[in-house]
Amino acid sequence: MVSGRDGPASADATGLARALSAASGLRVVLAVYGASGSAAPLDATVRDQYCSYVADGLSRFPAIRDVVVWNEPNKRLF
Secondary structure (H helix, E strand, O other), X not given: OOOOOOOXXXXXXXXXXXXXXXXXXOOOEEEEOOOOHHHOOOOHHHHHHHHXXXXXXXXXOOOOOEEEEOOOOOOOOO
C-alpha cells in the first residue's frame, strides 16, 4: 500500500487480474502489507486508508474472498 492511495495502482490491478485469470478456479488469497513492520498503520486515519485500500481491491476483484492482513507486522523482515 502506498500512503494516501485508496486502491491498488493500475499496474498492480492489471497483475492481479492476470493472476486471477491464470488461477483458473483456484482459491486466491490476497496479502496486503507494507515494506516493513515499522510502516504499519498506527493511527485511525492511516488505518482507515489501509482498510479503504483493501476494500477497493476486493470490490474490483470479487473472486477474492480471503485476505491476509499485515502478517507478522512486528518483524522487520515482513
